[in-house]
Amino acid sequence: MTPITPAHYMVLSAALFIIGVIGVMTRRNIIVILMSIELMLNAVNINLVAFSQLWQNAVGQVFVVFVVCVAAAEAAVGLGIILAFYRNKETVNIDEMSLMRW
Amino acid sequence: MGQALAFYTLAAFILGFGVLVVTARSTVHSIVFLVADFLFIAGLYVLMGAPFLAAIQVVVYAGGIVVLYLFVVMLVNLKRPPEAHQDRRRRGRLGMVVALVVLVELAAIAAYKYVSPAAGLPPVTPMGPDNVAQVGMILYTDYLIPFELASILLLVAMVGAIILARRDL
Secondary structure (H helix, E strand, O other): OOOOOHHHHHHHHHHHHHHHHHHHHHOOEHHHHHHHHHHHHHHHHHHHHHHHHHOOOOHHHHHHHHHHHHHHHHHHHHHHHHHHHHHHHOOOEHHHOOOOOO | OHHHHHHHHHHHHHHHHHHHHHHOOOHHHHHHHHHHHHHHHHHHHHHOOOHHHHHHHHHHHHHHHHHHHHHHHHHOOOOOOOOOOOOOOOOHHHHHHHHHHHHHHHHHHHHHHHHOHHHOOOOOOOOOOOHHHHHHHHHHOOOHHHHHHHHHHHHHHHHHHHHHOOOOO
């Protein structure tokens, strides 16, 4: 077996990102869509750590800490919006969330 | 050899659970698969020599964010399956096409990477055991102001989430 290079991690990260994109694009349950976004953020984190290893520089890992922080904020606000919307419309289907549709 | 084996095992589990998260019919099942996915990603961080991030991944993602999702799924009663209603104007195929375009784009980048001279990347070598100390040193010196801003962001998000989730909104 060939040794594991950062390219391996990048391919893994790209595959995980694609899975997240497919989830966002095809599902209609908004909670699953938010989870797919978390998957995409994790793919980005894997990429950052891989480059941090490649350059032997810990700044990439510091950025991962910030990404996790923003992901937590995003999840809290996003789920708050879902709750508020559910109280008004009794649905979590994005096809029925057309309040601001042009 | 051992590292390669660990990498391929972890990668298979990460991608497999990722697919399950996206395809599971039940939202609660999706969340359980998401927890497993996060735990395997934490294992990948350990393999890459980033134990601090592995701990953060387990504590913040698998322990905090996922519990938040679980609470919301329990608060919104999914009597009617969300996928039952479909908008006629919705173009599901178009979403799949967009995802495939992104896939082709990333595959092109990967192929370019492999044929270009830069393909000879050095193997991954885990950083030294003082990795946590390094991260802490960078976080509290060069990135002190972003670090404080992150705390303000979390405070704002917390206040915003509480206001949004209030009953009278």
